Amino acid sequence: MTIRAAAVAATLALLAAAAAGCSSSPREPKKEQPIDPRAAGLAEGFGTMDRLVEAARREGALNLVGVPRDWVNFGAVMDRFTGHYGIRINVAEPKASSRREIEIAKAAPPQDAPDVFDLGMDVAVANAERFAPYRVTAWQDVPDALKDSGGRWYGAYGGYMSIGYDPRKVKAPRAFADLLAPGYAVALAGDPLRTAAAFNGVMAASLQNGTPEAKRGVELFAKLKKSGGFSKPSKANTLVDWDYVNAAKAAQTAGDDTPAWKVVIPKGAVLASYYVQAINKKAPHPAAARLWEEFLFSDEAQNLLLKGFARPARMEALEMKGVLDRQAAARLPAVTGRPVMLTIPQADAAKTYLKANWTTAVG
Structure with missing residues (x-):
């Protein structure tokens, strides 16, 4: 063996030994962070x-x-x-x-x-x-x-507060004021003093130029009560409720020749929650x-x-x-106009007004 060949062989042997030494040394396993099931993210x-x-x-x-x-x-x-x-x-x-x-x-x-x-x-x-x-x-x-x-x-x-109605019995309302016309039997989704959907129904009816005023909503339903147009849900042909409730009801007969239920969100009275x-x-x-x-x-x-x-x-x-x-x-009901969301102070003030006036005005 020549001197150069011997040197090369020795070098290769050293590299092989070094590689073997590295492979035999176990790497430190990467530590995973401890789980915190009550963390904020x-x-x-x-x-x-x-x-x-x-x-x-x-x-x-x-x-x-x-x-x-x-x-x-x-x-x-x-x-x-x-x-x-x-x-x-x-x-x-x-x-x-x-x-x-x-x-x-x-x-x-x-x-x-x-x-x-x-x-x-x-x-x-x-x-x-x-x-x-x-x-x-x-x-x-x-x-x-x-x-x-x-x-x-x-x-x-x-969703948005809406008006669901039976098109076989009444015309499509364009505004909450239309509900005062003869033929409408209008219901809320519960008692507005206890049910959020009913409360928001009154407040949607109260909107004017994007501004809520509980008094206007109470007055509209008081007029309905006086004219005989305020009804129980079981007897109503018109229901003021969230659009996802009215839309789901409308979908049940949407394919019929004469749909039994339709839904509209009145322009200028788009209340979101x-x-x-x-x-x-x-x-x-x-x-x-x-x-x-x-x-x-x-x-x-x-x-x-x-x-x-x-x-x-x-x-x-x-x-x-x-x-x-x-x-x-x-499939969602069409929306025309800018949606309004009640602020907490607006909602609190409206609830106070309804507590003081709803029972007397509407019952």
């Missing part, structure tokens, strides 16, 4: 969606309250959630009002307490100290007016609660709500991304 609490799903599956259940399966397609949303993640959903008092949801949470044993609330915005604001901050991944898509800056509550879906989500600070299944919120604000679930005639909070973002269910969106 996905990244800081779980790191990835997969780890959130794992944590939620270990909890195995999710407690909801006040969410009927036939409400804005929530049954499909629940089934899809369980199908994706294998997590059982328990629903307490599906038809509970927002205020009742809070009462249930106060009285429930720890393991039966709601994990998540579905609330009117006024109730959410009044009970914000009960909620755990959590910003969903799609947080930036939710309009600022629909979310608490601290992440304690955030709008998921909503949204239901907001909030996670219970004392949620017995905190990871499942956060997974539910992530799913509810996903493209898939927002479009499922849209199929239930609700207007998803991320609707504009879905359209910009090109993932909006356009067929479902086309």
Whole structure:
């Protein structure tokens, strides 16, 4: 062997030994961050969606309250959630009002307490100290007016106050004042002193140039009462209720030669309202609660709500991304005019006025 060949062989042997030494030294495994199921966001609490799903599956259940399966397609949303993640959903008092949801949470044993609330915005604001901050991944898509800056509550879906009517019995109303004409038997969706939909119906009727005034709404229904045009829902041919309720009813006979129900949102009286989500600070299944919120604000679930005639909070973002269910969106009642949302002070003042005057004026 030549001197050069021997040198090359020696060098190769040294490199091989070095490589063998490196391969025999185990690398330090990368440490994953500890899971915090009560964190205020996905990244800081779980790191990835997969780890959130794992944590939620270990909890195995999710407690909801006040969410009927036939409400804005929530049954499909629940089934899809369980199908994706294998997590059982328990629903307490599906038809509970927002205020009742809070009462249930106060009285429930720890393991039966709601994990998540579905609330009117006024109730959410009044009970914000009960909620755990959590910003969903799609947080930036939710309009600022629909979310608490601290992440304690955030709008998921909503709609506009509308007039549903039987076109076989009355003409299409163009304004709330048209309901005073003979032939209309008009109902609210409950007692406006107790039911949010009925209260907002009165307030929609009160709008003038975008400004609400409870007195105007009470006066209109007082005139209906006096003329005999104010009716119970079971006997009414006209119902003032959210568009997703009236639109769902209209869809049942939409293909008939003579539809039994149609819906209109009066021009100049477009009152909007949204239901907001909030996670219970004392949620017995905190990871499942956060997974539910992530799913509810996903493209898939927002479009499922849209199929239930609700207007998803991320609707504009879905359209910009090109993932909006356009067929479902086309089924929504047309809106002409700028939507109005009551501020908390406006709603409080209106409720005070109705408490003092509704029973005397309307009964």
